[in-house]
Amino acid sequence: MKRLTLASALVSLTLAAAAVPAFASDAYPDGSQLAWVPQTSSVTRAQVRASLVQAEQQGLLLQTDAVYPKIADPVSTKTRAQVEQELVGYTPAPFYRGQ
Incomplete structure (x- = not known):
């Protein structure tokens, strides 16, 4: 009985360890859809704030x-x-007692 429990626990741990890398992958195969792209702006923060107020x-x-x-x-x-x-x-008011 202990041998069967030990064997099933070992198989369960092996399968769980094999599944862990699958959770660490990107949502997309190449990862390009979620990649950060640096951008430069020609407008200053003060100009953006002024246009927002306006x-x-x-x-x-x-x-x-x-x-x-x-x-x-x-x-x-x-x-x-x-x-x-x-x-x-x-x-x-009195409490309702269901009567």
């Missing part, structure tokens, strides 16, 4: 779902004393 001021940038519009903070119409009075008179 586009924002002109409303040329589209707003997506990832950027929510800014809204005003809610304003309470109650005083602190009114809120405390509501808290004193509060009685929680």
